[in-house]
């Protein structure tokens with residue numbers, strides 16, 4: 659299928675938009691192991707994931723953050739809690755940087771060895787961001803597996819008891835169950851808040867709507883249903899220049915389990931690392947120099963998921 663180059667499309671209107679801006683968020687993917695096997699997962703994460711970050715890379719990340727305490731640290735996976743050094747990374751960074759966010763799937767709270775996880779989050783003031791792709795049981799279980807909804811509600815109640823959604827930040831992530839774009843973020847947030855409060859007494863702070871990336875297991879699903887082309891067409895036709903101005907990779911760098919640097923988690927999936935002018939792959943060892951010198955953002959067709967409709971980033975709509 660013919661999709662116009664994303665690079666060409668964005669620089670037509672904004673020639674400098676693919677030049678990296680200021681580093682605000684360091685996103686760290688600690689591994690692809692997950693207790694769930696969601697249909698839309700752009701990473702193909704699952705219980706057999708074996709790409710796990712070791713302590714050596716984490717120590718380098720901690721050292722980098724010591725010199726940049728104003729940054730936000732965004733820890734993701736897989737299910738990041740399943741990395742055996744996960745608590746080491748949180749303990750090593752929570753007092754250093756202004757904001758540590760963890761992307762959880764909630765159900766991991768009930769896995770063996772995860773006892774005390776919500777209390778651990780509270781103790782370290784971690785911002786918890788959790789996936790809940792719908793407020794209705796049927797849709798959540800369809801996308802994420804049987805029983806996921808009830809466990810998520812139980813986890814949310816526990817977090818509320820500890821002050822999350824009140825004095826501590828608790829955010830939810832919505833992504834479409836089918837082949838379409840998310841509805842308006844603010845309106846959907848009101849619907850979520852009303853439903854979970856009325857039905858379960860649950861409160862949370864923000865809802866982030868995310869456009870599914872046509873990668874990983876979601877791409878396999880689109881391929882097998884014959885809808886890949888239709889979805890790419892939808893993303894391209896829904897291109898929003900205002901979202902292009904705010905793509906998250908202008909202010910975020912993503913680190914993989916080996917310490918290799920990318921413009922985002924999606925670029926990790928398509929093996930599109932940040933390189934220098936000699937095509938050498940950049941790692942956490944190079945990050946200090948890299949942000950000083952500046953660099954060009956690497957893009958692919960999947961980037962259209964960040965600029966479709968209201969746009970999309972790891973913290974929701976951007977336009």
Ligand code: SF4
Nearest residue numbers: 692696699703736763
């Ligand atoms: S979408 Fe998240 S919770 Fe689901 S399999 Fe992927 S990493 Fe795990």
Ligand code: SF4
Nearest residue numbers: 907921922924961964
């Ligand atoms: S997919 Fe990644 S590199 Fe592409 S626009 Fe989105 S954040 Fe930037």
